Amino acid sequence: MADRFIKMHGLGNDFVVIDARDAPVEMTRARARAIADRHTGIGCDQLVLLEPSSVADLKMRIFNADGGEVEACGNATRCVATLLGASAQIETAGGMLSVSRDDKQAHVAMGEPRFAWEQIPLAMPMATERMPVGWSGLEAPDAVNVGNPHIVFFVDNADAVDLGLIGPEIEVDPLFPQRVNVNIASVDRDNRLKLRVWERGAGLTQACGTGACATAVAAIRRKLVQSPVTVALPGGDLVIAWAPGEPIRMTGPATRVFDGETDWSRFG
Template sequence: MAIMKHQIPFMKMHGLGNDFVIVDSRISPIQISVQIAQGLGDRHRGVGFDQLAVINDSSDADVALSFYNSDGSIAAACGNATRCIAQYEMDRLQVDSLSMITERGLLAAQRYGDMVSVNMGHPMLDWDKIPLARPLDTLRLPLDGAPTATGMGNPHCTFFVENAEAVDLAQLGPIFENDPLFPERTNVQFAHVVGKNLLRMRVWERGVGMTLASGSSSCATAVAAVRLGLTGRKVEIQLDGGMIYIDWRDDGVWMTGATLHVFDGVLTTQFLESLR
């Protein structure tokens, strides 16, 4: 594995406590390996993150983004990291809108005061697009609790329960993440209806574990709630890290929330060489 022989600057950001290390590869090129992603993601020996995001140039959008989970696996979508990077890039360019390309496709971002909105695209509702292991009704899967499956560039499994706070997420999350119905594993959400168009949701992220928030999980939960007739298409979701706002429009699922650029740092040559 090739290890960089120079220092690599990075940014630490979070969206509602969903935290990220972000590397601008346009400034300092970096090739991410499983070892580098895992080493950076170690909260004791590295920096620590829920996801690692890398910014690159693109001929098809203002920027290109790629994402990695803390276990080193690739994440095709990461809604909150996308919002964080959109805020950073709009500040840098002094604009209020932006286009970004990810494995999910071309995404649009808008600034509204101190909030950032990203269109996460149309949800995938067909079993083979999510994907599931076999043809099934994605509205109610044949699992305990009859969860709903949704694709948002990554797979999601959403349970609506009486009280999301009472769910043992640490126990149930990894069980459903690795259920054979999901050949690529899945993100897992437990949610309940608090009031009209208001949900409480907790999340277990694929390749990460319990997190304070998840943008794509919030989108998937809102879509599942609409499909089940529990809410309208404009939904507020209370996450462990704060409030996020989801609006399933004709052009896709828009996600709005706060972001924060916490600090900048530098990955030393010594640290990078330790990942051999």
């Protein structure tokens, strides 16, 4: 009997989704990496594994293209909301998420952002707003945990930064014991940000939902914008709403591209 999967994307950030709620699927780092390979596998930025949950409607596990399992992915969560087609609670390693879906878009309550240095986490105590660190001319970033760790740099022109060069260096800097997602943002106009993201374990992506959340929160904290914020990514726009003491709310599209069948044993 063939194993089924669904190919989806959220603003070009693409996923292989495996529904393992009825029949368990063993997922290892090597297997996830093999499935994600765009030349010899199915190809994706992240693999999403749906499993039963004892505390929510379902559990979502997320594996980056390098095979590493991560805590959260906003675009993947919107894809799952689209698949479910109804309001639901989703258990993740980054916390509990609430999702819903209307005729056009998916909505996700991502939980409250975390700012304490040990919650990011950082390797040493320091302020997480306008941090006293820098790399190759990028200085004074903000750090935010939105289920996974992000660092956000605000610059005059997000397109002028060679993120493909500096992103890998910052991702693995010893300051970030669990590595970090790197966000480069600029204020486009009132309540609109332009954003590019180097995603931990995946590289440059068309869109990053948690990156959009972290960047919007950091911009609101700095009073650069007001909620709700439109975040323009290479793959399209997300709308992020947040106020201190409240969960982050993300709204945006998700697309079911095709359904497929394979044999997971082919991938190790």
